[in-house]
Amino acid sequence: MSLRYALLALLRVGPLSGYELQKLFSESVGHVWHAPDSQIYPELRRMETAGLIRGEEQTRGERGRRRIYHATEDGAEAFFEWINEPMEYSRVRDPAHLRAAYLESAEPEAAREFLADHARQHTELLDRWQSEIDRILSGEHPMLQRRLLAIPESERERAIAFKVFAYEGLVERAKAEIRWAKRGLRLLGDLNP
Amino acid sequence: MSLRYALLALLRVGPLSGYELQKLFSESVGHVWHAPDSQIYPELRRMETAGLIRGEEQTRGERGRRRIYHATEDGAEAFFEWINEPMEYSRVRDPAHLRAAYLESAEPEAAREFLADHARQHTELLDRWQSEIDRILSGEHPMLQRRLLAIPESERERAIAFKVFAYEGLVERAKAEIRWAKRGLRLLGDLNP
DNA sequence: CTAAACATGTAAAGCGTTACATGATTCG
DNA sequence: CGAATCATGTAACGCTTTACATGTTTAG
Numbered sequence: 077m078s079l080r081y082a083l084l085a086l087l088r089v090g091p092l093s094g095y096e097l098q099k100l101f102s103e104s105v106g107h108v109w110h111a112p113d114s115q116i117y118p119e120l121r122r123m124e125t126a127g128l129i130r131g132e133e134q135t136r137g138e139r140g141r142r143r144i145y146h147a148t149e150d151g152a153e154a155f156f157e158w159i160n161e162p163m164e165y166s167r168v169r170d171p172a173h174l175r176a177a178y179l180e181s182a183e184p185e186a187a188r189e190f191l192a193d194h195a196r197q198h199t200e201l202l203d204r205w206q207s208e209i210d211r212i213l214s215g216e217h218p219m220l221q222r223r224l225l226a227i228p229e230s231e232r233e234r235a236i237a238f239k240v241f242a243y244e245g246l247v248e249r250a251k252a253e254i255r256w257a258k259r260g261l262r263l264l265g266d267l268n269p
Numbered sequence: 270m271s272l273r274y275a276l277l278a279l280l281r282v283g284p285l286s287g288y289e290l291q292k293l294f295s296e297s298v299g300h301v302w303h304a305p306d307s308q309i310y311p312e313l314r315r316m317e318t319a320g321l322i323r324g325e326e327q328t329r330g331e332r333g334r335r336r337i338y339h340a341t342e343d344g345a346e347a348f349f350e351w352i353n354e355p356m357e358y359s360r361v362r363d364p365a366h367l368r369a370a371y372l373e374s375a376e377p378e379a380a381r382e383f384l385a386d387h388a389r390q391h392t393e394l395l396d397r398w399q400s401e402i403d404r405i406l407s408g409e410h411p412m413l414q415r416r417l418l419a420i421p422e423s424e425r426e427r428a429i430a431f432k433v434f435a436y437e438g439l440v441e442r443a444k445a446e447i448r449w450a451k452r453g454l455r456l457l458g459d460l461n462p
Numbered sequence: 463c464t465a466a467a468c469a470t471g472t473a474a475a476g477c478g479t480t481a482c483a484t485g486a487t488t489c490g
Numbered sequence: 491c492g493a494a495t496c497a498t499g500t501a502a503c504g505c506t507t508t509a510c511a512t513g514t515t516t517a518g
Binding site: 078081082085105107108109110155156159160161162163165166167168169170171172173174175176177178179180181182183186189190193194197201231234235237238239241242243244245246248249251252253255256259260263267 | 271274275278298300301302303348349352353354355356358359360361362363364365366367368369370371372373374375376379382383386387390394424427428430431432434435436437438439441442444445446448449452453456460
């Protein structure tokens with residue numbers, strides 16, 4: 077259900093075609109909630125059926141067509157309901173730490189690979205999120221820029237502060253994962269001399 | 270697919286009935302990978318069909334029955350393949366941080382609730398994981414005790430060190446989430462005087 | 463003219479969630 | 491004899507992944 081609200085979050089700022097939405101998605105909310113286009117297009121159709129958005133068919137050239145979506149009143153309302161309602165936390169289900177719990181049974185080389193890979197993965201994520209923060213602070217973030225134009229100037233600083241705060245949480249978590257994986261590599265070295 | 274290997278991890282230590290498995294599951298691997306019994310029983314059947322485990326029907330009293338499962342050679346092999354193979358990391362999909370990214374649009378009271386709840390959730394997880402570490406170190410952990418009896422003494426210290434290490438990663442992550450949520454609460458206070 | 467970008471989907475399979483469903487045995 | 495524990499599932503629904511599928515337009 078989160079995809080729906082992630083899409084509404086973009087659409088509330090202004091109308092977009094499915095394609096534009098999908099592009100903007102992957103370089104904004106997509107850093108927090110991945111979705112491939114094969115999931116976005118059908119979801120847009122379902123949202124339209126549900127009355128949250130409305131799409132208008134446009135022609136492009138001779139035979140080309142595209143659908144421009146905008147959020148309806150119901151859609152805006154649904155977004156605010158979602159953002160204000162208490163979160164439902166799902167149960168723990170963590171593949172990496174499940175593996176880690178049985179690392180003693182792995183071959184040392186495989187264990188080393190696992191931990192090095194874990195550090196690598198989270199370093200990549202860290203870089204992505206860190207550069208999002210940089211783009212937000214430098215005013216280069218395309219989606220945020222559009223959003224800021226839609227709200228009164230007095231609220232802009234607040235909006236920026238919250239965005240940065242959200243990404244900082246991810247950055248801190250990634251750092252914790254990297255520290256942990258590196259400590260694991262040292263542990264491995266100590267236990268397999 | 271992880272559930273399958275979590276179950277094999279328990280079964281490789283010795284035979285267990287579905288019920289025993291489910292109980293031990295919830296107080297060991299279940300801290301890292303949640304699964305309800307309605308998922309465990311059918312999965313055991315599928316694993317049996319796949320030849321990874323074998324079940325023997327027992328009677329209990331007059332009409333009672335239960336099925337005792339043990340891992341087959343194929344099952345043990347599948348477990349080792351899994352633990353030694355490179356992890357596939359799934360794409361980011363983080364409901365809490367998605368919400369956080371749009372917290373500026375929430376009512377201040379709802380934002381405060383969200384962050385307080387986030388801290389609460391992760392404090393609960395932290396306590397669970399921390400007490401798992403305590404149980405591992407004090408030798409009270411039932412599943413680990415069984416496992417330790419199945420391996421040579423020389424490897425026991427190593428097995429304990431890895432188990433603790435796995436849970437420490439979760440503990441550190443939970444601490445990072447709590448710090449973040451609390452910083453968010455301070456931020457909220459500053460922005461909504 | 464050809465590659466890149468624009469544009470939009472369908473289908474099948476797997477995994478997980480939630481709710482429902484039922485009964486036996488043992489302990490106090 | 492009643493409650494707790496033992497014991498095992500089914501059914502329906504929804505989300506995600508992956509693979510497949512197809513065509514148009516524009517810029518160089």
